[in-house]
Amino acid sequence: MRAWKAVLLIDLALIVGVGWGYAFWGLRATRFQRELAEAQAAAASGIERQWVVDGVVRAIFPELGVIVLTHGDIEGYMPAMTMGFRVASPRVQESVAVGDAVRFTLKGVLPNVAVTAIEKIK
């Protein structure tokens, strides 16, 4: 065989091999990522979850059944921020006042969550 043909063959084999390997690996990686995302989404939705978070009471809207809390990180739901939450029953917000440092329980199926319990800390 002529040398240039041999070289061409080797190069072609190399390109095809690398390309095939990359495509195979890339496809598997994307599939894996998609499955992971699906699994995460499945884990996050449809199941009742519960968080216990620290925060400060900033405002109370008894007529709306809403309490505004400056809270820490709520894992898998939202980062630390000031935000209004529905309360499960009016009794929940009666025990606290604006400015209280509290530990509250958030419970529900995303995105329908509500504060089910709240207690003063410190």
Added chain:
Amino acid sequence: MIVMAGRSDRPTAQRWERRVLAWAWGCTLVALASGLVVVGAQAALFEDRPAAAFDARAIGRMLLETQSGHVWLVRAGFLVLLAAFLSLRMSVERRADWRAARGQAVLLGIAALVPLAAAGHAAAVEPDTARAITLDALHVLGAGIWVGGLVPLALLLRAASTDAGADARPYAVLAARSFSRAALGVILLLVITGTTLAITHVGSVAGLVGTSYGRLLLAKLTLLVLILVLATLNRSVLLGRLGGDGPTIGRPAMRRLGGFVIVEAILALAIIAIVAAMSVTPPARHQPPFWPFSFRLSLAALDGRTVEATRALIGSQVAVIGLVALITGIALRAWRLPLGMVALAFLGAGAGLALPPLAIDAYPTTYLRPSVPYQAGAITAGAALYQASCAPCHGPRGAGDGPAGRNLPRSPADLRAPHTAQHTAGDLFWWISHGIAGSGMPGFETQLDEEQRWELINYLRALSAGYAARGVGATIERDRRWLVAPDFAFTVGPTPARALKDYRGRTVLLVLYALPGSRARMTHIAEREGTLATLGVEVIAVPIDADPQAIRHLGPDPRIMFPVVTEGAETIVATYRMFAVAPHVEFLIDRQGYIRAVTRSGGEAGDLDALMTQVKQLNEEKIATEAAPEEHVH
């Protein structure tokens, strides 16, 4: 090199070609072997135990899980291919075969060499990693072509200058010429990519002369200049003679050129050794530079000194004339020597005139960057140190009027003065550490540790900034950013700590309030908070009395949703009161972290529309992509 020289039928040339190929094969094996050593060493480094170098699992982890491991795998793969390819005995009688075989070898060589760029310092450059890697790859490729060509060229010249090799002489002459041409282009490429990379990795003159990386680079440049001088001489003197009459001119020239090329190759090897040292040295940008000279040049030296400024201006013009003369001299062949002399004279005179007025005293620590950030905690810590160690002479407010300073040889400096622009934080660090000879300023190196000295410097910076901030009013000055808002940390109730820095990219209204005076204003802000939020303003309220029950005392009506600091208020108030003192103060901090407007009041409800107008103006400004303010040195 073989590809550059082209194919030849002459026996000597073919013998040379075989010899170079054998060399290349040997070098590939050496590269593979040294690669194995490196991989072991790296595994030991990553695992932080020497035994990992011989631990197959540790090596496997290193190869599969790190970028340098991936690069090593790719390179080793290509090296194995190259070695295998070079050991093939192929018939290359025909031109196409020859081209394919040699071209393939070159391609494999390039493929094995270039990925090196992705495992070096360039891969750690942020942002623009891809750009740095590309530049580094080009640099490595250029260096490979050039240095790799030197030894074969020398071998060829040697072979062709002997009696037996006379048949290959025309071939050698052509090869030398084409190498010379290619080398010129490659050197240009190396200089351009090298300069860009140096700017990325070194960044400053202080980094170049003050760090080990910078000094290695200087050593590399010195060797390079030597090589270039040698190469220029070779090119202009010997290259032309090569084609001359065989025994009398051509052959001796060829032998001498071969010798010089060997010298160049040895120097190039020394450069590669330096590069190896550089690759394991942290780039200058990430190292504290030590300034080796007792002065530095800065335009700030001319502030308010008309005579010196004029002198510097005239000097710079003279130097420009010299530069023009130099360029003309290079362009014109005939007048090169006289014009060059004139140019050098003008350049020297210009530098002599312009540079001395620009000189400012400098110290080894001049370009040292503060290791403590410009942060409220550090500033208040510095303030306490100041009152204990500095206030007796420099005065409680830094005016240089302390009682103990009256009898000193030189009166203590007014630390609020704007001349701090001439002094870097590193200068202050030196003075605080070692004192100022003959002035009465003592050194505090033994009394304050390094962190305390930097805290003190942060306090001094805030002191002089605060003094300058007296003139900042309630309206912003368009595109004038100079007053850096010191960073601070705070918490709201039992939530995680936040920092002012986290709000970068949004406008912040920092409100220092005191009840009951501020009640009306706080109510007004709370009512309009929604509008402020729409404009991208985040309000942070800080009680001046640092009350931990601040939220409770503000009460449920009106509803206040913005952060009210319950922890950390003390340091924030202490720091920001250096900038403005009033019963109620509001700082408008722009998206880049600069204080742009300061409103001092008694806490009356006031007019929030005026504030909105300022915010709208801030929003119209373009955000420059400059460094964050806490990275500024002074």
